[in-house]
Amino acid sequence: MSTEKTFKLDGRDIPFDDGDTVMDAALRAGEYIPHLCHDPDFPPHGSCRVCVVGVNGRHTASCTLQASEGMDVDNSSEDILEERRMLLQMLFVEGNHTCPACEKSGDCKLQAVAYHAGMLSPHFTHFFPKRSIDASHPEMMFYYNRCILCGLCVRVSKYEDKKSVFAISGRGIDSRLVFNSPSGKLGDTDFSPTDQAASVCPVGAILPKYLGYETPIGQRLYDFKPISVVGDETARDIAKDKLTNGGPDE
Amino acid sequence: MQDLDSFLHGLLAESGDTPDRLLQHLIAVQKQYSHIPYDAIQVLSERLGIPPVQIYSVIEYYAFLHRNPRGKYDIRFSDNITDRMLGNRLLMQGMCKKLAVEPGIPRDDGKVTIEMTSCTGLCDQGPALLVNGIAVSKLTEMRIHKMVGLIEAGVPVGKWPGKFFIVEDNIQRRDMLLNKRLIKGSALESLLVKGADAILNDLDESGLRGRGGAGFKAGTKWRLCRDAAADEHYVVCNADEGEPGTFKDRVLLNSYADSVFEGMTLCGGIVGARKGFLYLRGEYLYLLKTLENTLQERRDANLLGNNILGQEGFDFDIEIHLGAGAYVCGEESALIESLEGKRGIPRKRPPFPVTSGYMQKPTVVNNVETLLAAARIAVYGGDWFRSAGTPESTGTKLFSISGDCERPGVYEYPFGVTIRQVLEDCGALDTQAVQLSGAAGFTIPPQEFYRQIAFEDVPSGGSLMVFNRQRDLLKMVLNFTRFFCHESCGFCTPCRIGGRLMNDLVEKVMVGYATSYDIHELKKIGRVLQKSAHCGLGTTAPNAVLDTLQKFPGTYSRRLVNKSYEPAFNLDKALEVSRQLTGRDDEEAHLRLGN
Ligand SMILES: Cc1cc2nc3c(=O)[nH]c(=O)nc-3n(C[C@H](O)[C@H](O)[C@H](O)COP(=O)(O)O)c2cc1C
Ligand code: SF4
Ligand code: SF4
Numbered sequence: 001m002s003t004e005k006t007f008k009l010d011g012r013d014i015p016f017d018d019g020d021t022v023m024d025a026a027l028r029a030g031e032y033i034p035h036l037c038h039d040p041d042f043p044p045h046g047s048c049r050v051c052v053v054g055v056n057g058r059h060t061a062s063c064t065l066q067a068s069e070g071m072d073v074d075n076s077s078e079d080i081l082e083e084r085r086m087l088l089q090m091l092f093v094e095g096n097h098t099c100p101a102c103e104k105s106g107d108c109k110l111q112a113v114a115y116h117a118g119m120l121s122p123h124f125t126h127f128f129p130k131r132s133i134d135a136s137h138p139e140m141m142f143y144y145n146r147c148i149l150c151g152l153c154v155r156v157s158k159y160e161d162k163k164s165v166f167a168i169s170g171r172g173i174d175s176r177l178v179f180n181s182p183s184g185k186l187g188d189t190d191f192s193p194t195d196q197a198a199s200v201c202p203v204g205a206i207l208p209k210y211l212g213y214e215t216p217i218g219q220r221l222y223d224f225k226p227i228s229v230v231g232d233e234t235a236r237d238i239a240k241d242k243l244t245n246g247g248p249d250e
Numbered sequence: 251m252q253d254l255d256s257f258l259h260g261l262l263a264e265s266g267d268t269p270d271r272l273l274q275h276l277i278a279v280q281k282q283y284s285h286i287p288y289d290a291i292q293v294l295s296e297r298l299g300i301p302p303v304q305i306y307s308v309i310e311y312y313a314f315l316h317r318n319p320r321g322k323y324d325i326r327f328s329d330n331i332t333d334r335m336l337g338n339r340l341l342m343q344g345m346c347k348k349l350a351v352e353p354g355i356p357r358d359d360g361k362v363t364i365e366m367t368s369c370t371g372l373c374d375q376g377p378a379l380l381v382n383g384i385a386v387s388k389l390t391e392m393r394i395h396k397m398v399g400l401i402e403a404g405v406p407v408g409k410w411p412g413k414f415f416i417v418e419d420n421i422q423r424r425d426m427l428l429n430k431r432l433i434k435g436s437a438l439e440s441l442l443v444k445g446a447d448a449i450l451n452d453l454d455e456s457g458l459r460g461r462g463g464a465g466f467k468a469g470t471k472w473r474l475c476r477d478a479a480a481d482e483h484y485v486v487c488n489a490d491e492g493e494p495g496t497f498k499d500r501v502l503l504n505s506y507a508d509s510v511f512e513g514m515t516l517c518g519g520i521v522g523a524r525k526g527f528l529y530l531r532g533e534y535l536y537l538l539k540t541l542e543n544t545l546q547e548r549r550d551a552n553l554l555g556n557n558i559l560g561q562e563g564f565d566f567d568i569e570i571h572l573g574a575g576a577y578v579c580g581e582e583s584a585l586i587e588s589l590e591g592k593r594g595i596p597r598k599r600p601p602f603p604v605t606s607g608y609m610q611k612p613t614v615v616n617n618v619e620t621l622l623a624a625a626r627i628a629v630y631g632g633d634w635f636r637s638a639g640t641p642e643s644t645g646t647k648l649f650s651i652s653g654d655c656e657r658p659g660v661y662e663y664p665f666g667v668t669i670r671q672v673l674e675d676c677g678a679l680d681t682q683a684v685q686l687s688g689a690a691g692f693t694i695p696p697q698e699f700y701r702q703i704a705f706e707d708v709p710s711g712g713s714l715m716v717f718n719r720q721r722d723l724l725k726m727v728l729n730f731t732r733f734f735c736h737e738s739c740g741f742c743t744p745c746r747i748g749g750r751l752m753n754d755l756v757e758k759v760m761v762g763y764a765t766s767y768d769i770h771e772l773k774k775i776g777r778v779l780q781k782s783a784h785c786g787l788g789t790t791a792p793n794a795v796l797d798t799l800q801k802f803p804g805t806y807s808r809r810l811v812n813k814s815y816e817p818a819f820n821l822d823k824a825l826e827v828s829r830q831l832t833g834r835d836d837e838e839a840h841l842r843l844g845n
Contacts, residue, residue: 046598049743049782059781064598086778090747124751128830149740168740169307171576171593173750175740178310180303182288 007071014067022062022073023051032228033075034084034113036091036202037150038063039232042160045151050087050113054080085119092122094173096131096145097203103212104204106220107238110148112227127173134179136187139209140198147177147205157197165191177205199239208243257282258293267297270609272308272591276315277532277572281383285319311593311739313367313575314383314532321356321363323401328378330369330494331685331729332652332715338377341394342366348398362401368577368733369494370533373652373715374420374659382407383535386414415536419501420659423675425646426638428662430626432509435553437516437628442561446476446520453624455632457644462488462580462617463687463711464786465643468624471614474604476521478612485517485526486589486608486615490573490580492531493688494733495713498648499618501660503530503537506622507544511568513621515554516628517614518566526568527608529585532575541570577737578787582615583607584739595741596785619648619712639665643704651676653685653716663703669714670699678716683723683802688713689730690790693723693797723805724760727794731756734791744779745788751775752795763823765812773799 006013007022009031016025026033027040037048044063053062054074062073074080091110099105131144149168154177157165165186169178181188192198193208201207217223221230221238261278265271272294279290286309295302309315327333327342342353346364351357354365372378375387384407386393393414400410421428441449453469460466475483487510491499502510514526530538545568548554558564571589573579579588583597586608607613616624623645627635636644643665649672652658656677663672673681684694686703687710694701694708703710717723731753740746755772758764776792783789798805822841829839 044598046784047741047743049784052782061782061784066600083778083782086748086774087743087782090743090751093751094747125754126830127750149746164301164303167301167303167307169310170740171311172735172738172740173746175746178303178306180301182302184306 005067005069007067007069007073009073010076014073016067020067022053022065022067022071025067026062026073026075031075032116033062034116034227035063036109036113036148037152039152039200039236041232041236042152042155042200045155048087048091048148048150050084052080052083052087059083081117084117086123088114088117088119089121089123091148092119093124093126094129095148096126096128097122102146102204103207104146106215106217106223107235108204108222109202109227109235112222112230115222116227134186135209136183136185137189137191137209138187139193140186140191141207141209142177142179142186143205143207144176145205146203148203149175149177150202152200152202153177153197153206156200157191157195160196163190163195163197165189165195165197193243198243199236201239202235208245211242211245214242214245252282254283254287254289255293258290258297262297269298269300270589270591272298272300272305273312273574273588274571274591276305276309276312277574280315280574283319284322284324285316288317308591308593311576312573313736315574319356319360321351321361323362323407324382325362325364326367326370326380327364328368328370328372328376328380329366329729330373330376331726332373332495333369333377334725334729335653335721336377338389341377341389341391344391345394345398348395349401361404367533367575368492368737369496371491371497371500371531372417373495373497373650375418376652380533380535381410383532384415385417385533385536387417417500417504417536419505421501421505421662422651422657422659423661423663425662425664426634427623427626427646427648428506430630432512432626432629434508434548434551435512435559437512437625438519438553438559440628441516441519442559442564449516449520449628450476452627452632456623456627456635457632457639457642458620458623458627458635459643459705460617461619461623461647461712463493463709465705465709468616468620471604471616472517472520475612475614478605480611482525482609482611483518483521483523484608484611484613485514485521485523486582486585486603486613487514487526487528487618487621488580488582488585488615489528489534489618490531490577490585491534491618492577492580492737493690493711493713494730495650495652495685495688495715496711497650497652498660498712500534500537502618502622502648503534503541507541508548509622509625510618511544511548512553513616513623513625514568515548515558515566516625517616517621519558519564521612521614523614524565524567526566527589528568528570529573529579529589530570531573531580533573535572538570538572545570576739577733578739578785581785581787584785585615586613593739595739596787640702640704640706642706643709647703647710647712649703649710649712649714651714651716654678654681654718654721655716665704666702668700668702669694669708672703672714673699673716676716678718680718680720681716682719682721683717685715685717685726685794686713687711688715689733690786690793693794693801695801723798723802724756724809727798727805728753728756728760730794731791734787738787738791739785742782742784742788745783745785745791748775748779748783749788749791752779752792756795759806759809762809762811764806764810766807766810769799769806769810772796 134142579594584594
């Protein structure tokens with residue numbers, strides 16, 4: 001007889017090991033919980049709140065919630081789904097996300113999670129912040145309009161690449177990404193397309209230069225399969241692939 | 251002025267070059283140079299081993315730190331709703347005009363900057379401001395006029411008339427805590443005589459619950475920390491007191507600091523900590539000197555330092571850390587981040603500070619008043635304390651009372667006192683509403699004034715703001731939504747964005763553009779914040795909106811454009827999207843309907 005510990009996710013038994021979060025165990029068992037600031041290969045963060053689930057009537061981020069025996073986790077009630085949709089809508093109105101004009105469209109997690117969550121429109125009044133582009137880096141572009149402040153690049157650059165190219169600065173609605181250089185320009189940092197941080201951005205904020213629509217819209221990652229099936233690793237591989245295929249044309 | 255290099259080297263030599271010193275060093279540099287020069291960031295980066303980008307992000311997080319020079323006279327008007335009710339806006343406008351300066355922008359000659367800041371904790375003697383970090387109370391046109399003269403004449407703040415800087419305690423009602431003086435060292439003697447377990451039992455018996463708001467049992471917290479195995483333990487006194495309308499800790503730190511330090515040392519002795527921190531909000535900078543003096547007196551009396559009261563191995567000392575304008579740093583895990591020199595972003599919990607706090611070590615974080623009460627309980631016993639109050643909320647509690655009443659100030663009451671009683675005592679007439687527990691708290695209408703302040707009924711961290719019938723409660727609501735937008739750390743989606751959406755909707759109601767659909771939206775967004783925000787700031791930020799919507803619906807409904815459920819469609823407003831995108835705002839880009 002198995003002595004495996006389990007908790008319930010929408011009625012299904014999910015096995016887990018000590019120290020697992022609800023997210024870890026669910027993903028391993030093939031159950032998808034939407035997430036943006038989380039990537040299972042890196043420590044959880046808990047900022048986007050899109051992975052919110054219900055436990056005992058309380059809502060909490062599943063990426064930071066320790067799994068425990070007998071827990072009854074709600075990942076699909078209308079309450080939870082609506083909350084997720086509203087959180088996604090908030091992220092859409094905070095920045096300027098013009099998907100048709102974005103190279104990441106079709107490979108973008110924000111877009112894919114929004115489809116998955118059944119978000120039909122941004123709903124809230126757009127903030128239309130005035131944000132710029134940083135094109136100072138020889139190989140990489142940075143689009144402030146699209147950054148959702150998930151902090152993945154910050155964490156990966158600091159802990160994996162040991163570089164600390166990025167940080168989130170300011171606070172509240174004025175939070176923004178900043179770069180580690182005296183000029184504040186990305187081009188004056190030691191950021192490189194081979195950094196792990198170059199391929200973790202869930203949206204089209206960090207992209208290689210000299211690359212436009214090599215893969216036609218309609219044939220991109222989430223065009224074939226929904227995000228609930230595509231793993232985070234595949235998404236990263238696609239991004240890495242683009243990075244190696246970039247570079248100025250002859 | 252001293253050259254930057256030698257200033258920094260002095261600073262680093264005197265107070266250390268470990269990464270946790272970052273925030274304290276930045277505060278010192280800001281004070282000396284009215285900003286953090288780029289060269290200072292370079293030096294600090296090298297010496298503390300922190301990448302420059304992280305230093306920028308810390309500077310830009312704290313409202314009192316700046317990368318560009320501020321004026322030589324750096325003025326911040328306190329902008330709590332109580333300051334507003336006392337006319338702070340007009341005073342600030344007048345001062346800006348007289349000094350020919352735009353809010354937030356340094357004057358061309360670099361002489362002065364003027365702007366608003368969150369509540370500075372002088373609600374009982376406002377309107378108030380900070381000049382170069384030091385509080386000035388009881389502002390009047392006359393006082394502003396004189397300040398303008400002093401500034402234009404270049405008189406250093408240290409030479410301004412002393413009466414500007416008088417901050418009164420305003421204790422209006424004393425009960426068991428404030429009446430019973432504590433002899434210096436008596437709680438520690440009690441610890442040495444009775445032992446730690448007996449004191450913990452006293453605390454349990456007393457029923458003392460945390461006075462910072464959450465109401466966690468103090469005895470349990472200390473025991474959990476003591477029992478968490480680690481090579482170091484820490485004690486932190488939370489003197490961030492940022493909740494709008496709260497100022498009782500200010501009074502305790504001004505007149506009862508010795509008891510607070512005694513409570514910290516007692517806690518240190520029990521949990522096995524050798525170091526304690528008092529995290530003092532930047533707004534209370536003017537208290538720093540006397541607090542440092544009190545610490546020195548205690549060291550001289552062998553009540554701090556090594557072998558306290560001659561007890562071998564009883565080593566404990568206290569260091570004061572300053573905040574720099576960030577309300578969320580009152581949240582215990584954000585406070586710990588800030589103590590470690592970082593941005594005050596609340597941590598994931600669990601683990602809780604009692605097992606993993608400062609430097610990931612077991613840490614007790616307690617409110618100022620909790621520590622003061624604990625020291626008294628160690629001397630006078632648990633029974634003494636629980637003789638007052640209610641079964642679940644024992645003892646007495648300090649309240650900060652401000653707003654529309656004749657006698658604002660600090661009142662000590664046994665828990666269980668009714669709101670009506672408090673209003674009578676402070677001379678509040680014709681009261682429309684009471685805002686209990688600050689901006690994050692509850693809006694109480696007159697039909698609920700019979701209610702008791704206690705964890706069993708309406709809990710309170712101790713702030714009570716009174717609004718009479720002449721007041722427009724929506725102004726209060728808007729003041730609070732702005733406060734939360736300004737103070738959100740920005741870490742999580744619902745608070746960062748949802749808080750701003752709520753604020754914008756309340757503004758829409760205020761200017762008379764909103765429909766009942768917007769009210770529905772306010773409720774929905776409010777619920778998302780309550781349910782999904784990462785920390786207590788976000789989960790409580792919508793309280794005032796939701797409470798007033800429920801209890802004072804007229805405040806909103808009389809302003810709505812269309813009282814039915816239909817959204818009003820404003821064609822010209824809809825064009826705003828195109829205007830924003832094209833960067834146009836000329837006549838042609840507007841639809842003028844109906845004229
Ligand atoms: C946004 C926020 C601000 C807070 N500010 C304070 C504060 O200024 N002072 C305080 O003692 N507790 C504050 N708290 C509560 C602390 O997190 C913590 O519960 C308290 O310091 C514990 O001490 P106590 O048990 O003695 O109350 C705040 C909590 C939140 C969520
Ligand atoms: S740039 Fe991308 S990875 Fe970095 S914080 Fe923004 S959205 Fe996240
Ligand atoms: S709720 Fe979220 S954004 Fe708001 S202060 Fe707390 S952690 Fe920061």
